[in-house]
Amino acid sequence: MAEEEKQEVAEIKGKGFPxxxxxxxxxxxxxxxxxxxxGLTALGIKQKPEVLGLSKGAATLQAEADKLVAKVSKLIxxxxxxxxxxxxxxxxxxxADQAFFKNAKNGDKVIIYTNAKKAILYRESENKIxxxxxxxxxxxxxxxxxxxxxxxGTGITGLTKTFEEQFTQxxxxxxxxxxxxxxxxxxxxTILIDLTGQxxxxxxxxxxxLGIKVASLPEGENKPEGAxxxxxxxxxxxxxxxxxxxxx
Numbered sequence: 001m002a003e004e005e006k007q008e009v010a011e012i013k014g015k016g017f018p019x020x021x022x023x024x025x026x027x028x029x030x031x032x033x034x035x036x037x038x039g040l041t042a043l044g045i046k047q048k049p050e051v052l053g054l055s056k057g058a059a060t061l062q063a064e065a066d067k068l069v070a071k072v073s074k075l076i077x078x079x080x081x082x083x084x085x086x087x088x089x090x091x092x093x094x095x096a097d098q099a100f101f102k103n104a105k106n107g108d109k110v111i112i113y114t115n116a117k118k119a120i121l122y123r124e125s126e127n128k129i130x131x132x133x134x135x136x137x138x139x140x141x142x143x144x145x146x147x148x149x150x151x152x153g154t155g156i157t158g159l160t161k162t163f164e165e166q167f168t169q170x171x172x173x174x175x176x177x178x179x180x181x182x183x184x185x186x187x188x189x190t191i192l193i194d195l196t197g198q199x200x201x202x203x204x205x206x207x208x209x210l211g212i213k214v215a216s217l218p219e220g221e222n223k224p225e226g227a228x229x230x231x232x233x234x235x236x237x238x239x240x241x242x243x244x245x246x247x248x
Contacts (some may be wrong), residue, residue, distance in 0.1 A: 068109060074123050077127055079116040084110055103130045110207045134172070146202075147176045149224035153187030153232040163190070163233045177227050183220045187234035191215040196228055203229065 057195040065086040072078060076225040088112045095101040104121055108130065111120040148167075150160040167174075190212040194203040200214075206229070207214045217223060217230065224230055 001029055004071060020233075027214065053078040064192040067113060068095060068122075068124065069187040070123070072120060072129070075122065075127070076132070078120075079113045079118065080114045082113055084111045084113045100131055105200075128146065145176045146174045146176050146199075146228045147226055149180075149230045150176060151180060151182035151221070151228035151230065151232040153234045155185045155192070156235075156238050159233050159238060162239060163231070163237050166237075167210065167231070171206055172214075178224055182232050183222065184218075187232055188236065189213060190237050191218075191232050192198055192233070194215050194228075195223060195230055 062083075065084070068086055069078065069084060078084075083223070089095065089101070089104055089106055089108045089110065092101065092104055092106050095104065100119070100121065105123075107123075107125070109122045109124060112120060113119070117134050119133045120129060122129055123135075150164060150167075152160045164176060164179070167176075190210075191211070192203055192207045192212055192214050193216065194200055195217070203214050210231075212231070218232070221230075221232070
């Protein structure tokens with residue numbers, strides 16, 4: 001999203017427009033990560049008052065949203081301490097590349113709880129929940145169903161353990177299968193390697209969330225077993241108080 005679009009979103013959000021069940025997707029910038037299918041997706045929403053269908057009035061719109069949420073609450077436990085945003089999918093073709101919407105069609109609803117970081121895809125005509133995901137508005141990425149190996153590419157004790165704390169804040173649902181020393185200890189930058197060769201888009205998103213780069217497996221480094229991704233932690237992730245030594 002361009003910088004001016006981000007500013008527009010912030011300005012519109014700050015004006016407190018009422019929640020509309022007719023929001024055209026995409027609307028505010030959020031990330032929805034599919035839990036059930038183990039995939040990753042982003043739901044971009046750019047709110048524009050002229051396309052929200054606000055003519056009904058805030059009270060009517062909220063009543064419709066509350067009625068829908070009441071139906072869904074009979075199928076799944078929902079947060080009770082916040083009002084969700086309820087959106088209607090009006091052009092599924094624009095969401096064809098999003099894993100969260102793989103089973104969706106026009107007319108389906110998306111119920112978004114920003115505080116609870118939860119999103120639900122619901123088909124009212126069938127009274128059926130199609131997908132449940134986690135929402136992250138901070139811009140960080142969350143991942144599921146992926147195994148990671150961490151290599152210490154420096155001579156700093158416990159660096160992969162320190163990095164793992166940062167990693168788990170930005171990427172959730174992932175499994176760390178190993179933490180060992182890299183073959184070399186002079187890596188200046190931390191890199192992420194897609195060991196499958198088929199998850200490049202996912203690798204790019206995770207790298208962006210972690211503030212690192214995507215690269216190929218360096219020459220001389222062994223491919224870890226049981227891992228989908230490898231992260232070689234470089235000197236750019238070394239804490240200022242670290243002491244040089246040979247350990248992972």
